[in-house]
Amino acid sequence: MDNSSTPASNSEAVGSVTSLKRKSDDVGWEFCELAVTNDPDKVKCKLCNRVISGGVHRLKQHIAHIKGNVASCQKATPIDKAKCMQALLHQKKKKEEKREKLQELQERVNISEKNSNEVEILESCTTPYSLGPMDSFARPISPADSLVESRKKLRQQNINDVLFKKRTSEVHAYLARWVYESAIPFNDVNNDAFQQLLEAVGQFGPGYIPPTQYQLREPLLKQAVETTKETVKKQEEEWKKSGCSIMTDAWSDRKRRSIMNLCVNCKLGTTFLSSIESSADAHTGKYIFDYVDKWIEEVGSKNIIQVVTDNASNNMAAAKLLNEKRPYIFWTSCATHTLNLILEGIGKMPKFKFVIDKSKELTIFIYAHHKTLSLMRKFTKKRDIVRPGITRFASSFLTMQSLLEKQENLKYMFLSKEWLECKWSSTAKGTKIYSTIVSQTYWQALSMCVEIFKPLVKVLRLVDGDWRPSMGFVYGELKDAKKEIIRICKGAADI
Template identity: 55%
Template sequence: KESLDVIKVLTSKVRWITLLQRLTLKQLWVARNVSRVSIAIWKEKSQAVHQYCARWIYNSSIAFNAIDNDDFRLFCEALGQFGPGWQPPSQYQLREPLLNEEKKRTKEKLKHLEEEWETDGCSVMTDACTDMKRRSIMNLCVNSRGGTCFLGSKDSSKDSHTGEYIFEYIDKCIEEAGPLKVVQVVTDNATNNVAAAKLLKMKRPNIFWSGCAAHTVDLMLEGISKLPGIAKLIDQAKCLTIFIYAHHKTLDLMRSHTQKRDIVRPGATRFATCFLTLHSLYEKKALLKNMFGSDDWHECVHSKSVKGKASYETVMNIGFWSSMTLVLKIFSPLVKVLRLADGEKIPSLGFIYGEILVAKNSIKEATYQMERNYEPIIKIIDEKMKGRLDAP
């Protein structure tokens, strides 16, 4: 009898366990379906939000890289935490109270930078540009470990940008920032800025003047490109590209042979563009030869012109491509330095100096260590470095 009672109890427990297992499995199945539905709804809502955001960007002509702005991401996070019912600020709020609050916040941030200038020092940077109204604007910025801040600008359209004029403008900025706080002044390497640097050294010998490293390297490329053999090659390449891009028929013929890829590639500077175009031409050497050897080219009306015949001779000339190989080997090391100096993460001046020394050795190797070939190039590099990149 006791055994039967035990069996009955065990049987009932097994039934309850089975029932619980069935309920658990059912609940899991329901939860999984609910999760799938929630994910589908979330994707649909997210897509709608993305579409509204994209539409606003398109209609307002906002640059696409604004989506990566840290302030915009903070705004999206704050808006999500606020929840539904948020109303955007009015034009008046953007124009008056919110702008004044942002101005106050910027001034507070500037105070922290000024305190840093007191302890660690700072650099004054100046640059000139032309705005959309063709006005000549001179800008002044102050850089320190905490970042770069805009100090002021001046419309100098009516004034002659002499060395004395630039010196007076920079000297006034140094007085405003504090002469004991300023460690160096950074400008480009134009002749008037070099003259201003000499005046600065006479009045404030404790402040260093540093030229823009990227501009210095660009001046090196400019000087090398004027050497007789290199200048001839660049002129031939220019005539070829100008001829191709001057006519719809030749441009379409070129793109049909290069799979719609252009041969002119813009760079950060004029001489970087020159290098990139030469490199692009060399990459498409076989395609361009096929183009000028095709039946379409011989049937083209422009193939009979003087410039067309000259372009044909240039592309089919073995010496042209051999010279281009050498020129690219000479330019490549310096363009590498230019990219380092003009990149987002700018290295120290000592590192740039070391890379230029490496570039000089690479140029010697490219010219097969023949002094008569590399000496004019090294001389140009040393002349542009003197007083710019070879001193603190």
């Protein structure tokens, strides 16, 4: 009885220690941990053991010896100071860039001022104004009464910070309710168009009447189409000026329909050109070539530098046909797909295939049963193992990395009293999974597997991002990844 209860108590201790660590890329967490569980405002410096209020940002000031808010850490080395100072400067730069971007978006909004004729027709409209110490913002915010109240002369009075915060909170509450009731994703509030909408409504003033469904379906949609065409014209001019790339891919939707997309990319951005449903057609090299060649004619063959696709055999057959007809246009393989094939190839090597298969088997077993899944979430503090990635193999890598991070939690789970009482513990699969969990050989091999794949997954993330073109750095990053893998393999005697 005592033996079965011991793992559970140990798991609580492990959970407590683990909860003091934060899963963050912020460099500040290298030098601190939470002083109090689940309170990110109080952190403890690992160098001098000082408890600091103000979170990880204040801790970085502590390490970097920035005076004014916190005492300096006397045990920080010059390298530690430089790392935290660089992180603080980078954070400050990002905030400044965000502020400048928001200001730029607001400046693009220009609501025309009304003339004397418009006053008679639209009494509810007011001229653009900015927040001042004495203005209409002093009255209560009530959307239901705005049409009536906007026709009255507003009483002017002083406004202070407390009133401003209260009114801001009221506006936030109305906006939040609309977001919740309309099931709008939270990250949509970061959309540039949303920021411009708020600025436009603010400039318009009280009494703004939103468009009807008909206006959104017909005139406003047509207006948006015309605006998009004007934007495309600018990109078409750029195609002629500096060239462009054709990108095509095939995928299946939820109804299992096969769809092919075609886009054009230049330094101004990516433009969607065409989409066809090809469920009834065989995706042969000739079929893909005909589809791409048609749009090469539309865009202008002299403007196209390359065609980008994945490395499937039918795409390679289409590349040969294009080379015969238009030898001056390159057919380039997708960097993301190429890297994914490299990772899959390494993963098929016996040394790594064994670890990957064991990890998949462990993950599938835990997620296949309600009881095992509930136990896992209990011992990992409701953190999941399965994590989605850029590609299928990237997801497998992230899952293996997650397993490694939760190694101690999973061990305590399978040594706990709850697992012994679970009906799955006595099954053949349960016994096999238990053997895997308690096997030190498996965890050592998993650790090595993650370290080997990590440099290539890093490159995969870089090339899949939209923040900058990857052509200029992908070869250098691959070379660095190769050197890192060689270094790791030399340090391992069994590879």
